[in-house]
Amino acid sequence: MSAGRQKVDPSEQAFLAGYDASEFPHPSLAVDVVLLTVSEDGLRVALVRRDEHPCLGCWALPGGFVGMKESLDAAAARVLAAKARLKGVFLEQLYTFGAPARDPRTRVVSVAYYALVHPGRLTVADVAELQLGRVQVPWSGETGGPVAVLGADGEALRLAFDHAEVIGMAIKRIRGKLDYAPIGFQLLPPTFTLRDLQAIHEVILGRPLNKDSFRRRMLASGELQPTGEREQTVGHRPAELYHYVGRSARR
């Protein structure tokens, strides 16, 4: 229930059957953001290096505590702006992780968000202690479970807390939403070819897609509008450039 805990009178005590008064000190509340992007060699996630205990030297998702007068969405947006200098990107709540021992020091419940962005909008260099790890998904379909993340030199990164699970949950979610929500477009520049879009879908789903069927489905959706322009200098016949116009343009 959503009652506050200012005055705990006997009637509220009775009302909250099963609630132990000794539990009144409440958990800390944080947000963690799974910032995903797709580069040429696959799916990538933004991680920051922890410079203190616990998990010193591990890599963690960008995160922060929720302010008292701040909505959860606002907290996630603030974290994204502070850690990755990003504003106005796709950002959606994912799941809330609250295992009692997920942080060994104290109780921290974390509301996880996921964000999607085109790599062109990301400038890793200007944010210290941030890297884009390569995500390795050890399951197919929407099975779910923890993932591995590889660093620049190909070795697996040590991930902090339950963040391997959190990233896995984000992958599972976007795989499920990919074919009915405008997710792929978030990972592309404003104008793109159908082949670009298919590559994004294949990277997210982790399997090849049928070219013909993909083209038909995308064009039939009415969410794409041809710009009349073509890609430049590609060494072969250039493809038409499209841009996303959303659901409303559907006839």
Added chain:
Amino acid sequence: MSAGRQKVDPSEQAFLAGYDASEFPHPSLAVDVVLLTVSEDGLRVALVRRDEHPCLGCWALPGGFVGMKESLDAAAARVLAAKARLKGVFLEQLYTFGAPARDPRTRVVSVAYYALVHPGRLTVADVAELQLGRVQVPWSGETGGPVAVLGADGEALRLAFDHAEVIGMAIKRIRGKLDYAPIGFQLLPPTFTLRDLQAIHEVILGRPLNKDSFRRRMLASGELQPTGEREQTVGHRPAELYHYVGRSARR
């Protein structure tokens, strides 16, 4: 991020860029459970009457605060056991609601869960101040948004806080998951006919379904096993009774 807040040394201060130290008092953390069932006249949700301010006399979702050493899932299960005397029912996290002013007194962030149960397992009489309201969904498909809930005498109930939104989110979620997750079976007794199952699906989706196609789809899924028994005394040809055997039985 999932760091605790025991010792806040300068390096952590720098690490948590954008985090204001004045915000350290953290929000209260609660769980609310959307307990849904399907009776003959439609979808129903369990509500408890608030007997104090704010929203005195309104109807609220069963809920409670999260204990310091209790997982979120455990808190939701505890609430369900305390308020509705239910154990072992389907229970899954839904969404976390954290608008700063959702509770007018103090900041309460609520992790919403939804539970599904067959009405035969519910005994409303033995729990005081609990009623099963009739859910009226004012949108179609998976549009989402708040719902209305009607009391026994047909008038709309005044719902506490943002609980109309929370229930709406639960409906949206189960509509989306209905055809790829074993949700319908949770709302039926262990043994049921295909017509029963179709009625459940129709109530959840809020629209009629094609009988032939529904039968084929369900039988082809391999998740149903005929018991060899038939329903009794129905005034016409009795239908075969099935029970749910899960995904593993798929060939």
Added chain:
DNA sequence: TTAATAGTGTCTCTGAGACACTATGTG
């Protein structure tokens, strides 16, 4: 001209909807 990819036309296969028909219970 050749290489490489863009884009089209068409065939088949599968699943959903529609509908007719048969089967089997109660009153």
Added chain:
DNA sequence: CACATAGTGTCTCAGAGACACTATTAA
């Protein structure tokens, strides 16, 4: 018997996969 619903067989239609073919650009 009539009546109501269970359950089956079959036709059609729409979307996905497969594949052949044409189109268009760079080198």
